[in-house]
Amino acid sequence: MMKNMKExxxxxxxAKEILNKSPIEDKRYADDKYVKSACGVAYLGVLKAxxxxxxxxxxxKKELPKKVEECRKILQKYASVHNGKLLKEFxxxxxxxxxxxxxxxxxxxxxxxxGAFRLAKEFIEKxx
Numbered sequence: 001m002m003k004n005m006k007e008x009x010x011x012x013x014x015a016k017e018i019l020n021k022s023p024i025e026d027k028r029y030a031d032d033k034y035v036k037s038a039c040g041v042a043y044l045g046v047l048k049a050x051x052x053x054x055x056x057x058x059x060x061k062k063e064l065p066k067k068v069e070e071c072r073k074i075l076q077k078y079a080s081v082h083n084g085k086l087l088k089e090f091x092x093x094x095x096x097x098x099x100x101x102x103x104x105x106x107x108x109x110x111x112x113x114x115g116a117f118r119l120a121k122e123f124i125e126k127x128x
Contacts, residue, residue: 005052005128011045012121019113028108035113039101042120046093047071053127054078068094079127089123 015038022034029035050071051064057078065071072087079086096116100106107113 005049005124008045008049008052008124009121011048012042012117012124015039015042015045016117019117024110027110029110029113032105032108035107036102036105039097039107039113039116042117043093043097043102046090046097046120046123049124049127050075050090086123086126089119089126093119093123 018034018041019029019038022029022031022038024030054064054074055061059074059078065074072090075087075090076084093116096107096112097120101113101116107116
């Protein structure tokens with residue numbers, strides 16, 4: 001594992017620690033606060049991985065994307081070696097972790113949350 005991807009994975013591990021604070025009842029997380037927080041931190045790990053990837057490609061900190069639309073455009077430009085799959089994966093992570101998990105608090109099932117975390121980890125590893 002390259003040094004620059006340790007930080008995004010640290011975010012993901014922190015997210016899992018937050019998630020573990022929520023009790024589980026009938027395969028559902030019982031405390032929305034922890035689920036929302038964990039999804040937010042996991043998503044930040046994905047953004048951190050994108051930043052590290054782009055810095056490795058020669059972008060300056062000033063050139064890094066600040067909005068999700070900018071993130072999509074820059075991924076299309078710099079990560080096209082992945083045949084557009086990376087952009088589709090980012091969109092899924094954005095929808096599931098950021099919007100459904102963090103912003104709207106719609107994720108409750110342990111399988112759904114763990115699946116979203118797995119997607120985030122795979123995405124981070126692909127950018128390594």
